[in-house]
Amino acid sequence: MAMFDSGVGGLTVLHECLVSLPQEDFLYLGDTDWFPYGTREPARLRERIAAIAELLLGRGAKLLVIACNTATAIGEDVACAVAAEGGVEVVPVVEPQAEIAAAITVSGRVGVLATPNTVESGAYRRALEVEGRALEVTEVEAPKLAPFIQQGSPFDEGVMAMARAYCEPLKRADVDTLILGCTHYPVVAPMLQRILGRDVRLVSGGHAVAAAVQRTLERAELARPSAGEGTYDFLCTGDTDSFRELGTRFLQMPLGEVERVEIQAG
Secondary structure, three states: OEEEEOOOOOHHHHHHHHHHOOOOOEEEEEOHHHOOHHHOOHHHHHHHHHHHHHHHHHOOOOEEEEOOHHHHHHHHHHHHHHHHHOOOEEEOOHHHHHHHHHHHOOOOEEEEEEOHHHHHHOHHHHHHHHOOOOOEEEEEEOOOHHHHHHOOOOOOHHHHHHHHHHHHHHHHOOOOEEEEEOOOHHHHHHHHHHHHOOOOEEEOHHHHHHHHHHHHHHHOOOOOOOOOOOOEEEEEOOOHHHHHHHHHHHHOOOOOOEEEOOOOOO
């Protein structure tokens, strides 16, 4: 199974998949050379996503997981088109989160905290509309949050002030459910929970995607028998040492060797 993200944020998704599906083999690509996706020009990003999908399918992926909210919002269709040529299904991150958020909100007021590209794409609004509930959706762009997390910067009062500013529109809207619209954000979930209050339910991508992956594998009869442990390997497009160091903290498991790859897009 292959998955990709703009950096190490998608490792929060991989972590849940490793726990839920320990018998499966995983290949993860962190496109750190192009981080962050959240402010990239959409047309060029779509070309990049198509090239990454081709690379991962060429490595023998039986399922492709887009472990990045921005990549899902901007380029899910191009990833699906590439994967379809090889008869491979794609599991995105947006729809599974929207399904959970729509199911658990009591007030119908749902917040989305995400990158500028994800918010501007309207992907979460469309996904929530499909759920068939009358929901009041408040979306907030957080352009500085993922870079802060990716860099492994220290948590200080400046970061708290930034987080409070992003949360203020969500508090004014009185949301009772917040979609963490970037796979980097679970790292700062305790901070966001403190600011928003314990009654606001946070919906991260990890659990939602892991469940969707399991359903997809079982439906397609691709799931391995539940015995033993599979392997997990890593590719990145930037510096391998920094990816390994930061990635180990995200995954909470050793990464081992990381292979550097070049993405030929466009």
